[in-house]
Amino acid sequence: xxxxxxxxxxxxxIYAIMALGVYLTFxxxxxxxxxxxxxxxxxxxxxxxxxxxxxxxxxxxxxxxGAGFIAxxxxxxxxxxxxxxxxxxxxxxxxxxxxxxxRIMGRPNIPLLNESTLFTQGKEFWQSMPVDxxxxxxxxxxxxxxxxxxxxxxxxxVGVLVILFKKLLDWFxxxxxxxxxxxxxxxxxxxxxxxxxxxxxxxxxLGISNAFVAISGALIVQYNGFADVGLGIGMIIVGLASVxxxxxxxxxxxxxxxxxxxxxxAIAYRLILSVALQLEFVSASDLKLITALIVTGxxxxxxxxxxxxxxxxxxxxxxxxxxxxxxxxxxxxxxxxTD
Amino acid sequence: xxxxxxxxxVFYEGTPDEKTAINGLSLTLEEGxxxxxxxxxxxxxxxxxxxxxxxxxxxxGLIAVDDKNVTFLPEHKRSNWIGRVFxxxxxxxxxxxxxxxxxxxxxxxxxxxxxRKGVSSKRKKQFKExxxxxxxxxxxxxxxxxxxxxxxxxxxxSLLMATFTEPRILLLDEHTAALDPARAEHIxxxxxxxxxxxxxTTLMVTHDMEQALSMGNRLIMMDDGEIIFHANKEEKDQLxxxxxxxxxxxxxxxxxxxxxxxxx
Numbered sequence: 298x299x300x301x302x303x304x305x306x307x308x309x310x311i312y313a314i315m316a317l318g319v320y321l322t323f324x325x326x327x328x329x330x331x332x333x334x335x336x337x338x339x340x341x342x343x344x345x346x347x348x349x350x351x352x353x354x355x356x357x358x359x360x361x362x363g364a365g366f367i368a369x370x371x372x373x374x375x376x377x378x379x380x381x382x383x384x385x386x387x388x389x390x391x392x393x394x395x396x397x398x399x400r401i402m403g404r405p406n407i408p409l410l411n412e413s414t415l416f417t418q419g420k421e422f423w424q425s426m427p428v429d430x431x432x433x434x435x436x437x438x439x440x441x442x443x444x445x446x447x448x449x450x451x452x453x454x455v456g457v458l459v460i461l462f463k464k465l466l467d468w469f470x471x472x473x474x475x476x477x478x479x480x481x482x483x484x485x486x487x488x489x490x491x492x493x494x495x496x497x498x499x500x501x502x503l504g505i506s507n508a509f510v511a512i513s514g515a516l517i518v519q520y521n522g523f524a525d526v527g528l529g530i531g532m533i534i535v536g537l538a539s540v541x542x543x544x545x546x547x548x549x550x551x552x553x554x555x556x557x558x559x560x561x562x563a564i565a566y567r568l569i570l571s572v573a574l575q576l577e578f579v580s581a582s583d584l585k586l587i588t589a590l591i592v593t594g595x596x597x598x599x600x601x602x603x604x605x606x607x608x609x610x611x612x613x614x615x616x617x618x619x620x621x622x623x624x625x626x627x628x629x630x631x632x633x634x635t636d
Numbered sequence: 637x638x639x640x641x642x643x644x645x646v647f648y649e650g651t652p653d654e655k656t657a658i659n660g661l662s663l664t665l666e667e668g669x670x671x672x673x674x675x676x677x678x679x680x681x682x683x684x685x686x687x688x689x690x691x692x693x694x695x696x697g698l699i700a701v702d703d704k705n706v707t708f709l710p711e712h713k714r715s716n717w718i719g720r721v722f723x724x725x726x727x728x729x730x731x732x733x734x735x736x737x738x739x740x741x742x743x744x745x746x747x748x749x750x751x752r753k754g755v756s757s758k759r760k761k762q763f764k765e766x767x768x769x770x771x772x773x774x775x776x777x778x779x780x781x782x783x784x785x786x787x788x789x790x791x792x793x794s795l796l797m798a799t800f801t802e803p804r805i806l807l808l809d810e811h812t813a814a815l816d817p818a819r820a821e822h823i824x825x826x827x828x829x830x831x832x833x834x835x836x837t838t839l840m841v842t843h844d845m846e847q848a849l850s851m852g853n854r855l856i857m858m859d860d861g862e863i864i865f866h867a868n869k870e871e872k873d874q875l876x877x878x879x880x881x882x883x884x885x886x887x888x889x890x891x892x893x894x895x896x897x898x899x900x
Contacts, residue, residue: 473740473749476733480741483730490689490728491797492715492745 301571303446309567310455311516312535314462316543316563317556318509319536321466324555326502327482331387332372333510333536335394336365337529340511341518342401345409348519354415358515365511366504368394373500398526407524414519416451423450451520458516462509463556469505470552478502510536534588539563542595566591637837638665638688638805643697645683645861657683658694659861665805670831670838670852674845674880680861681841685807688839690714701804716746719803719836721794721811728794731783735774735793738782739763742797766800770826788819792826799830806831808840812847824851845877857884 315337322330340361347357368390375386399405423429429448436445446452469475480488481498489495510532518524543562549555573579573587615633623631645658657680665671673681686692688699690711699707706714722728729738740754740763760778767775772792774785782790791811799806808827812820824847831838842848848855855872857865857880864887867875 469751471754472751473744473747473754474751476737476741476754477744477749479733479737480730483732484727486722487728487730488741489711490715490720491741492712493741493749494712 298575299444305567305571306564307451309564310459311513311520313459313560313563315510315513316536316539316559317462317466318506320540320559321506322503323537323540325479325482326499328383330372330503331533332368332390332507333533334529335391336368336507336510337514337532338398338526339368339394340365340514341524341528342398344515345407345518345524346401348409348412349407354413354418358415358512361515362508362512366508369503369507370500373503377496377499402524402526405526409518410522416519419454420450459560463560466556467553531585534592538566538588538592541592542566545595545599637667639700641698643687643694645687645694656861661863665837668835668837669854671854671856672848672852673839673841673856673858674848675858679858681858682809685809685841689718689720689807717804718807719798720807721798723810723813725787725791725814729782729790734779734781736760736763736778738797742800746801770829788815791815791823795826802834804837806836806838810841810843813843845880849875
């Protein structure tokens with residue numbers, strides 16, 4: 298159970314990079330981009346085939362991100378130049394990428410267990426330092442070693458990486474180009490009248506978004522130890538779930554706050570999922586159903602919660618008013634009329 | 637400055653709905669001209685502004701700004717030197733961004749948008765100064781989300797954003813029509829302020845005849861895509877609303893029963 302939760306935390310952090318990409322298109326550009334399902338695998342496919350052929354894992358991961366960037370840009374061109382509806386442009390790219398990913402990989406599954414990956418390389422370096430022992434000390438001291446993870450390596454290293462990506466996105470969205478990108482999603486007509494090329498913004502925005510997604514995919518295949526062509530199925534829903542859960546739980550008052558919320562949302566989603574899978578009557582095949590339930594819940598619960606609170610408020614005020622009315626005009630007048 | 641020659645625009649050509657929006661229109665604006673445009677609905681006023689700003693391309697004709705042919709230059713390239721304010725107060729600002737971010741966007745009209753910080757402290761000071769030189773009471777609310785402002789405030793901000801970078805041409809499309817009389821007057825005052833401050837060449841569409849007479853130095857009246865009446869500074873000073881009505885009647889040679897209501 299404990300190991301499963303730490304596993305969820307680790308993969309949640311890796312998926313957080315993908316969620317940041319989805320946030321960029323879904324919220325900032327107001328473009329529901331389904332390319333994600335394909336570009337996630339593209340990142341993993343490019344990275345793994347390069348690593349199998351001896352490229353350094355770092356460069357392979359970067360190349361994966363680059364491939365995602367190109368995929369996103371193509372979706373953008375389909376939409377802006379080809380005037381294809383955003384959803385359809387994304388779906389077209391998604392199914393095209395399925396075949397392209399198979400071409401890149403050459404087979405549906407590439408094992409990476411014997412390859413040198415970012416994680417195997419990083420781990421060697423990590424173990425040369427006594428950081429794990431320091432971090433383990435409080436657990437030993439409290440006598441709860443059973444609650445400690447076997448290593449903090451992935452959590453710390455990917456955690457730092459995620460913060461880096463979050464900061465990068467925050468910074469970009471506050472630059473002049475970033476402002477124009479945000480305005481494109483907010484009021485396209487206005488940005489055009491302020492001499493900004495909205496088409497270009499949409500294309501580049503989709504490119505950056507899918508680069509994030511593909512890097513996340515490249516990291517996941519290295520973390521899992523294999524690349525699979527089916528890895529990206531439903532990925533857009535995972536991304537949306539992260540964004541929606543994050544915003545619901547942790548707020549969205551500013552850009553920096555929202556990106557943090559998205560990262561935490563990605564982790565929260567993985568944790569909820571892993572807890573649900575621990576239940577006896579739930580089998581692994583129920584995963585998609587649980588995802589659907591989580592997203593529905595995240596969408597519906599805040600609305601209902603607000604409605605319920607507003608109603609409580611209303612009822613309270615009504616009670617006070619009827620009380621005064623009762624004193625002034627008597628019980629019969631004050632009684633609420635119902636059907 | 638701005639030159640329009642023989643502009644023609646037909647919508648839905650070859651269908652029963654065919655409509656000639658602009659019919660061989662020619663117009664020249666000199667540096668510093670402030671032209672008010674009046675005409676009933678469907679006269680082609682908005683189409684004219686859309687053609688000047690590049691939202692629409694004309695079927696025929698030529699548009700030149702500072703002796704440069706810009707007839708088919710895309711909108712986003714043209715807006716370097718064309719500022720615009722729309723009728724809808726919601727159209728000219730980005731609601732989910734702050735006032736300072738919106739102003740930074742407006743600044744990007746003339747400077748290439750790069751990876752510099754959008755709202756630097758230097759710019760913040762500049763925005764504050766600019767806003768406080770007009771009576772808009774927004775200078776202390778730079779961080780406020782624009783979506784939280786009232787329609788009048790948003791329209792004032794749109795106007796200041798459109799003029800911030802001193803465009804060569806300012807296009808105002810009934811920019812006070814959606815506001816209550818008090819707010820409309822406020823925006824009118826700011827318009828006069830900012831136009832005279834920078835001596836902007838301006839084209840303003842309006843339905844308000846009083847406004848058309850009181851503002852600017854030239855007036856044109858449009859109908860069916862043509863200019864049917866033109867008044868220069870001296871003629872305009874003598875004109876009354878009644879005169880305009882008569883001109884309209886004369887030019888059209890038909891009763892004004894319907895149009896009178898439309899034009900106030």
